[in-house]
Amino acid sequence: MMPDFTFATAQYDSGDWDSAPLVAANVIDSVARYTTIDVAPTGTIVPLGSRDLLKYPLVYLTGHLPVRFSEVERRTLRDYCARGGLLFVDDHNHDVDGQFHRTAWEELAAAVGPLGDLPNDHALYKSFFQFPDGPPTTSHELNGWGDNLVHKHLQAVLRGDRIAVLYSSKDYSSEWNYHPDNKRFLSVDNTKFGVNLVVYALTR
Amino acid sequence: MRSPADARSDLESAARLAAVALLAVALWRLAVVAAAGAPAHHATFDGAPSARTRDSLAALARAGEVVTWDGGVSSIAAMAEGVRQPGPAVRLSVVADSVVAASDALGLLDSLNAGGSTLTLVAGGEEESASFTLAAGSTRAVVTSRETPAPARLLVIARVSWESKFVVAALEEAGWAVDTRLKLADTISVAQGSATTPSLARHSVVVVLDSVTAADAAAIARFVRGGGGLVISGRANASRALGALVAARSEREIPPESRAFIEVDPLTALPLHALAAPGADGFVLESRGTARALVASREGNGRVVQSGYGDTWRWRMEGEAGSVEAHRRWWSRLVALALPTPATAPSATSEGAPLAALVHTLGESREAVSGPTQRGPAIPLWLGASILLLLLAEWVLRRLRGVS
Numbered sequence: 383m384m385p386d387f388t389f390a391t392a393q394y395d396s397g398d399w400d401s402a403p404l405v406a407a408n409v410i411d412s413v414a415r416y417t418t419i420d421v422a423p424t425g426t427i428v429p430l431g432s433r434d435l436l437k438y439p440l441v442y443l444t445g446h447l448p449v450r451f452s453e454v455e456r457r458t459l460r461d462y463c464a465r466g467g468l469l470f471v472d473d474h475n476h477d478v479d480g481q482f483h484r485t486a487w488e489e490l491a492a493a494v495g496p497l498g499d500l501p502n503d504h505a506l507y508k509s510f511f512q513f514p515d516g517p518p519t520t521s522h523e524l525n526g527w528g529d530n531l532v533h534k535h536l537q538a539v540l541r542g543d544r545i546a547v548l549y550s551s552k553d554y555s556s557e558w559n560y561h562p563d564n565k566r567f568l569s570v571d572n573t574k575f576g577v578n579l580v581v582y583a584l585t586r
Numbered sequence: 587m588r589s590p591a592d593a594r595s596d597l598e599s600a601a602r603l604a605a606v607a608l609l610a611v612a613l614w615r616l617a618v619v620a621a622a623g624a625p626a627h628h629a630t631f632d633g634a635p636s637a638r639t640r641d642s643l644a645a646l647a648r649a650g651e652v653v654t655w656d657g658g659v660s661s662i663a664a665m666a667e668g669v670r671q672p673g674p675a676v677r678l679s680v681v682a683d684s685v686v687a688a689s690d691a692l693g694l695l696d697s698l699n700a701g702g703s704t705l706t707l708v709a710g711g712e713e714e715s716a717s718f719t720l721a722a723g724s725t726r727a728v729v730t731s732r733e734t735p736a737p738a739r740l741l742v743i744a745r746v747s748w749e750s751k752f753v754v755a756a757l758e759e760a761g762w763a764v765d766t767r768l769k770l771a772d773t774i775s776v777a778q779g780s781a782t783t784p785s786l787a788r789h790s791v792v793v794v795l796d797s798v799t800a801a802d803a804a805a806i807a808r809f810v811r812g813g814g815g816l817v818i819s820g821r822a823n824a825s826r827a828l829g830a831l832v833a834a835r836s837e838r839e840i841p842p843e844s845r846a847f848i849e850v851d852p853l854t855a856l857p858l859h860a861l862a863a864p865g866a867d868g869f870v871l872e873s874r875g876t877a878r879a880l881v882a883s884r885e886g887n888g889r890v891v892q893s894g895y896g897d898t899w900r901w902r903m904e905g906e907a908g909s910v911e912a913h914r915r916w917w918s919r920l921v922a923l924a925l926p927t928p929a930t931a932p933s934a935t936s937e938g939a940p941l942a943a944l945v946h947t948l949g950e951s952r953e954a955v956s957g958p959t960q961r962g963p964a965i966p967l968w969l970g971a972s973i974l975l976l977l978l979a980e981w982v983l984r985r986l987r988g989v990s
Binding site: 387418420510583584585 | 745746747749750751752768769771772774776899900902904910
């Protein structure tokens with residue numbers, strides 16, 4: 383029997399889709415650590431233009447480079463979101479003027495719809511751990527890297543009251559891209575928000 | 587010389603003889619009428635007669651007269667029942683030997699093909715009942731639906747998974763109000779709605795997607811035996827705690843027959859927790875090959891519907907165009923099967939099977955039989971009055987003679 387949850391990373395034709403290869407293991411570790419969700423021990427990679435995308439209702443997409451979806455990728459992504467899938471996109475550059483940010487916004491707007499600010503009291507921030515101030519900041523924001531901004535909101539495309547696309551400029555891809563064994567050196571587990579994201583996707 | 591008394595005696599004898607003769611005539615007439623048989627009536631109908639006409643003929647038949655009929659009465663049997671899916675709706679079920687036109691007070695609704703057909707109509711409001719006319723040729727059936735069940739709220743008990751997410755989504759999109767309790771960790775559940783334990787005051791149907799604790803199973807058992815509905819899906823059919831409620835436990839898991847949902851029956855692309863043969867109270871609704879897939883049973887005052895299909899969310903996500911709606915409808919139907927329905931007496935105004943009612947009342951259609959079309963009185967008034975007068979005259983003459 384298939385496990386209930388498999389962490390899937392989207393592979394798209396343009397750009398560097400595999401820029402944060404350890405994120406999957408880290409989020410899987412946290413989900414297994416804090417919940418009883420039946421989670422697959424390893425993540426998987428799924429082409430964005432393939433029907434296999436529909437097997438994974440939560441998919442993570444990141445990169446540094448400009449994003450250009452093919453027509454098949456665009457169509458598949460549109461169908462995926464209409465059926466109830468959730469695409470989590472994180473800008474690995476942490477730069478609102480960066481190539482990834484500008485091109486990804488264009489592509490997502492064309493494929494699914496325009497992104498808007500997600501309120502910081504959204505259910506996403508309470509789905510498991512409590513984040514009363516909205517999305518947790520990352521060390522990359524606090525250290526002034528990228529665009530030198532602390533982004534107050536995540537952005538989203540909503541289908542009804544459900545998130546279809548979640549977009550982050552906070553660079554969780556860098557924040558979570560380390561081996562899970564090294565989590566023990568942290569005073570606070572910085573992947574907890576990843577658990578909220580998975581629980582939200584599985585329950586809303 | 588004859589005295590007046592002798593004359594009165596002769597008259598008396600003549601009156602007696604005449605009375606006896608007339609009595610003989612009366613008996614003869616009775617014998618003739620009896621030999622002629624009961625009067626025969628024959629009716630030719632163009633379309634089903636009204637209930638009043640049918641009952642009048644039935645009264646004649648019960649009075650001993652011969653009643654036959656023939657004509658062009660189409661065969662229709664129709665039933666209307668109020669359902670919730672989840673909004674109020676009326677389901678018309680019709681069996682007919684020709685095309686049937688369904689209409690209501692506002693006009694024609696739809697036509698149904700010959701044979702067995704079902705038409706589900708979404709009710710426009712919360713009316714307690716609605717009448718429908720079903721016409722096949724000149725034959726008309728009239729059915730009246732009774733009030734629909736009370737608005738239903740569902741409770742989904744499961745663990746956090748894609749299956750629970752998409753089952754809840756499908757039911758909510760179909761219009762059901764859904765409470766949920768989804769287990770997320772040993773001591774943590776994600777809840778939606780104010781009541782997360784089964785309550786007959788709040789819920790109509792409980793949907794269980796995974797194994798449950800003994801305490802939950804006991805609460806569910808009380809709920810079902812009290813009149814609630816229960817849907818057990820997928821791997822929950824193997825739950826030991828629910829053993830007392832299931833008519834057919836899951837025997838084994840059968841892998842999907844197809845790995846993709848393209849150009850196949852989507853249910854064949856799902857894993858199937860094959861169900862055992864149900865007990866005497868259960869019956870099989872659907873099978874996949876030799877494996878039982880859907881089983882329904884009664885438990886106390888409630889209904890239990892078991893579905894062996896697992897991972898139905900994959901149908902919604904991976905199926906062909908329209909699979910979101912199909913998955914939604916399938917789940918809505920499953921829940922509707924378990925929905926408690928209040929017992930209602932058939933409406934007095936319903937005339938759902940006019941031909942069947944006619945045959946039941948007057949027998950099969952047949953040709954007219956020979957016989958008098960009407961019967962006069964066996965003893966006419968003049969005959970009875972004459973006998974009475976003769977007997978009275980004979981009595982008066984005897985009194986005048988001084989004989990008692």
